[in-house]
Amino acid sequence: MDFKLSKEQEALKEEFEAFFKEEMKDVPPEYGRGGLEGIYATEKGWQFHRSVAKKLGEKGWLSRPWPKEYGGLDAPITEQLIFNEVRERHRAPGVDIFGLGMFAPTLLIAANDEQKKRLLPPIARGDVVYCQGWSEPNAGSDLAGLKTKAEKKGDRYIINGQKIWTTGAHKADCMFILARTDSNEKRSRGLSVFHLSMDTPGIEVRPILYMDGQHLYNEVFLTDVEIPETDRIGAENDGWRLTRETMNFERSNVGMFSEGYNLLNELIEYVKITKRNGKFLSENPIVRQKIAKLYIDLEVGHTLAYKIAWLQEKAGLIFAASAASEAKVFGSELLQRISNFGSEIMGLYGQVAKSKWAPMDGSMVDIYQFCMGINIAAGTSEIQRNLIAWVGLGLPRFK
Numbered sequence: 256m257d258f259k260l261s262k263e264q265e266a267l268k269e270e271f272e273a274f275f276k277e278e279m280k281d282v283p284p285e286y287g288r289g290g291l292e293g294i295y296a297t298e299k300g301w302q303f304h305r306s307v308a309k310k311l312g313e314k315g316w317l318s319r320p321w322p323k324e325y326g327g328l329d330a331p332i333t334e335q336l337i338f339n340e341v342r343e344r345h346r347a348p349g350v351d352i353f354g355l356g357m358f359a360p361t362l363l364i365a366a367n368d369e370q371k372k373r374l375l376p377p378i379a380r381g382d383v384v385y386c387q388g389w390s391e392p393n394a395g396s397d398l399a400g401l402k403t404k405a406e407k408k409g410d411r412y413i414i415n416g417q418k419i420w421t422t423g424a425h426k427a428d429c430m431f432i433l434a435r436t437d438s439n440e441k442r443s444r445g446l447s448v449f450h451l452s453m454d455t456p457g458i459e460v461r462p463i464l465y466m467d468g469q470h471l472y473n474e475v476f477l478t479d480v481e482i483p484e485t486d487r488i489g490a491e492n493d494g495w496r497l498t499r500e501t502m503n504f505e506r507s508n509v510g511m512f513s514e515g516y517n518l519l520n521e522l523i524e525y526v527k528i529t530k531r532n533g534k535f536l537s538e539n540p541i542v543r544q545k546i547a548k549l550y551i552d553l554e555v556g557h558t559l560a561y562k563i564a565w566l567q568e569k570a571g572l573i574f575a576a577s578a579a580s581e582a583k584v585f586g587s588e589l590l591q592r593i594s595n596f597g598s599e600i601m602g603l604y605g606q607v608a609k610s611k612w613a614p615m616d617g618s619m620v621d622i623y624q625f626c627m628g629i630n631i632a633a634g635t636s637e638i639q640r641n642l643i644a645w646v647g648l649g650l651p652r653f654k
């Protein structure tokens with residue numbers, strides 16, 4: 256494969272760069288370094304995220320690879336990867352990872368024409384925000400065992416059950432939810448996917464707060480919630496197949512490597528100006544070796560991200576599934592290694608986040624703590640390794 260960007264791609268990259276440079280001049284302090292905390296934890300951060308999303312929607316940049324008739328530009332996946340890479344390098348908001356990253360691809364694959372025309376354009380314009388209603392108290396890695404029921408009554412489904420860890424449910428307009436439509440089937444065969452408006456009666460969102468009180472995650476209780484049959488996506492009981500497809504869109508995980516470069520560059524600046532025992536940290540041979548090793552790993556991960564986009568473009572989404580798992584494990588664990596090393600060389604100060612004493616404004620310890628979540632969200636590292644062994648390497652399936 257050719258890793259070099261074409262002239263057109265370079266020009267596009269510059270256009271993205273110029274846009275985000277301008278937008279990031281107006282960052283409210285509450286947004287901090289962005290990520291999920293920047294978006295969901297404060298009202299000011301949320302408003303900033305929404306305003307950038309609208310601007311991106313107007314430009315058509317949120318939905319570049321979609322067909323034109325549903326609000327896209329019919330662009331190759333690599334262009335979306337370049338967009339994601341630049342946006343993450345600027346730590347910019349504006350992308351609904353659930354609506355754009357997960358539900359829209361499901362709609363493109365499985366929705367009927369009426370649903371596509373109704374649900375896709377608002378996502379492309381950045382008008383609506385989604386949350387993901389998959390996990391339950393007893394169904395995380397073992398998602399196929401979920402219990403939330405969707406019982407058919409005439410032309411409606413009545414939903415009863417509970418979801419958990421629902422990121423941003425307190426801010427979202429809609430949820431895409433996976434529920435059991437066949438109670439005789441205990442596993443994957445009896446599940447269906449639905450679109451659900453969050454203002455439907457019977458939905459209660461309860462916060463799961465961080466220890467410091469920040470609000471990103473939720474439990475969602477559903478009691479006799481009515482969903483019209485026209486909001487079931489795909490065939491009844493075909494939800495598991497769709498859900499697996501949902502995970503297969505732009506899965507390069509390039510954003511994690513962008514954030515890795517950001518962190519490592521900040522660390523390089525830090526070691527150049529910080530002295531220990533009378534010498535700059537940048538002169539310490541162990542620090543130099545470790546930084547060089549982390550940089551090599553970043554280059555490997557970055558290359559892997561481009562390979563995934565290339566595979567998706569040339570061979571189809573499903574052929575990149577195993578490589579996408581590789582990038583997810585490698586990227587999330589690499590961020591952990593970078594931030595762990597950064598916090599370590601800062602000594603005790605490395606554990607301080609929101610204080611004038613926090614080196615590098617607390618970014619290392621912040622990311623270190625957040626990485627624990629990234630290793631778990633969207634499939635834990637163990638699950639990803641199982642997938643690599645099974646789908647990628649042909650080992651027998653784990654029972």
Ligand SMILES: Cc1cc2nc3c(=O)[nH]c(=O)nc-3n(C[C@H](O)[C@H](O)[C@H](O)COP(=O)(O)OP(=O)(O)OC[C@H]3O[C@@H](n4cnc5c(N)ncnc54)[C@H](O)[C@@H]3O)c2cc1C
Binds near residue numbers: 390392393394634653
């Ligand atoms: C930051 C964050 C955001 C999240 N946001 C959302 C959201 O918006 N919507 C949503 O629906 N869910 C969300 N989740 C939930 C997430 O999808 C689940 O936490 C995840 O799938 C793991 O499930 P679990 O927590 O029940 O752990 P479990 O499945 O109980 O796993 C516990 C441990 O056992 C290991 N394990 C389990 N099965 C196997 C196996 N077969 N082989 C080897 N090891 C195994 C796991 O790797 C893990 O270490 C989020 C989670 C986090 C951390």
